[in-house]
Amino acid sequence: MNEKQELATFAGGCFWCMVKPFDEQPGILKVESGYTGGYKENPTYEEVCSNTTGHREAVQITFNPDVFSYERLLELYWQQIDPTDQSGQFGDQGDSYQTAIFYHNENQRLLAEQSKKKLAESGIFKDPIVTEIIEAGPFYPAEEYHQDYYKKHPERYKQYRIGSGRAGFIEKHWRDKA
Template identity: 75%
Template structure:
């Protein structure tokens, strides 16, 4: 088996909810919560939430493409978000919660654009797909208390996932897993 590793970066609203779906897959080495896409170096959570940094909450995934290909990551990403929402994700509003795929090379860009077109044509969503596909920029790791939040604060995580509307939306569009 190859030990080849790649990086994928996705913004899907609150990063707490973006870790678990990827963390549980074979070939995923690690999933880190953080901030990317903005102009402030080493931003804090409070700065990002203030909507002044230009950053989005995101996850950076180190994966083995021979075990879990980038195409499968994209498929899983689309199933975690509302790709028709340009104002944030679920209960979280503002630019720091806007969904995006941050590509690290031309192949990722091409695959992301193809996956977006497939989703648009699928008819799953009636509104246009507005999720951005952007060149990866520096990624800043979030504070320790945000890392692996679903494991550290299971009950809070579950309440948030349901209360934000994410869980219901995913079940409605993709079925309960």
């Protein structure tokens, strides 16, 4: 049986923290950490972190839209980030940690714009929503040691989510709204 498949690509700061929330959902076929949005072909982690490639850390999600819609992916994405921080995310600052939704077709662009507007009007955040919506380009998978980091290093992953401030931020802003 062939499943319907689409791609979604999101930059949300450190990609380690962006895999697990999506990986645990029905209809999600694959979540891959990588780099996108820049101009250097096949960048390394060190190059991306040096902010010289134009790339952001991101996750590319292969999903079945009949099981888990793009709209639901967008809702889950917003609940993983601080969409008001244009300098990076939590403990990670710099261009490579800036948030963005990379759309793969016109429908995704329209849905992303609508969801951003809805979030801005919700009153959840007092500051403007600065997450960019950008046409998807080449996606370069990250090195193997970055893939499924939360599974390979559960204790370090947990410490990082808490220590970076991400876990507390998500709890504060989304506990009663998710």
